[in-house]
Amino acid sequence: MSHDTLSDVLRGVRLRGAVFFNISGNSDWAAEAPSAKELVPMLMRGVDHVIEYHAIAQGSCWAGIPGGPSVQLFAGDVVMFPHGDAHVVSSAPGMRGDGDFSWFPGVEAAGQLPLRVAYNGSNVLLPPATQQSEDADVNIVCGFLGLDLQPFNPLIDALPRLLHLRASEDDAWIAKFTQQAVAESHAQRPGGEAMLARMSEMMFVNAVRRYADHLPAQSAGWLAGLRDRFVGRVLALMHEQPSREWTVDELGRLVGLSRSALHDRFVQLVGVAPMQYLAQWRMQAAARMLLETRATVAAVALDVGYDSEAAFARAFKRVVGKPPGAWRRERDGAAQ
Structure with a gap:
């Protein structure tokens, strides 16, 4: 059968991506993101649902859903939250942040995206107070993928709440994506926003294919x-x-x-x-x-x-x- 059903669904649910944050962390730090329902009005207008992802460019950290699964991440890894759960990215497991994104609309209106955010212990520093440092313990690219849930999206329910893609020599594309995303967001060249959006979409498709390839034989779902x-x-x-x-x-x-x-x-x-x-x-x-x-x-x-x-x-x-x-x-x- 030549028809590509996965591509058909991805077109049908109108997948589109964007990269908004470059995060650096030092010492004991935690960044908490609210649920997708809270993020949609602030981040991507005209979409039903937002999937957040984090690509580790340097160092290591932890990511998890409070009261749910968590995972340790290393350089080249990507983690995403397909169901839009509130989650925490931190220097150690079990930490919590404040989850306050009320400042974001002002930053977006000022045209300061992609935004660089530095976490230094309990302090959160936004531009122009700081710039992301190569000496940070960890540097992360954070992006968002918008898509339609209504009237019908069979894909999201088939994905786990937390999807972890480990850096792998067999799939070097993920590591290259992280490196290129960092370079594009720093350079701020013409067309960079469109390139980052398309790269985010490609990364998501790659993640879905890798997850499907490793499903156990007796799995159910779309x-x-x-x-x-x-x-x-x-x-x-x-x-x-x-x-x-x-x-x-x-x-x-x-x-x-x-x-x-x-x-x-x-x-x-x-x-x-x-x-x-x-x-x-x-x-x-x-x-x-x-x-x-x-x-x-x-x-x-x-x-x-x-x-x-x-x-x-x-x-x-x-x-x-x-x-x-x-x-x-x-x-x-x-x-x-």
């Missing part, structure tokens, strides 16, 4: 389904032609399973029935068209497999709570 020889082909077929009037019988015949066997295998791995998944994905494809094109609601309805605008509007409202036209206007306004 990524496990993608990897399965039968369910993966069914997902590819539905993503390649979402407007087609698929049936479970036809999909089973195409991949070599009975209707009941395919249904059970799909539910076991993906968590929903095949036709339910198709209906949800059609809504996500429609949402992308509504936001990225000026196509009429009627045209969007036909493109995702509905014979009438009214039937599509009812289905869309069931999923997102608003008719497609009203939802489009609301999202357009939020992105301004």
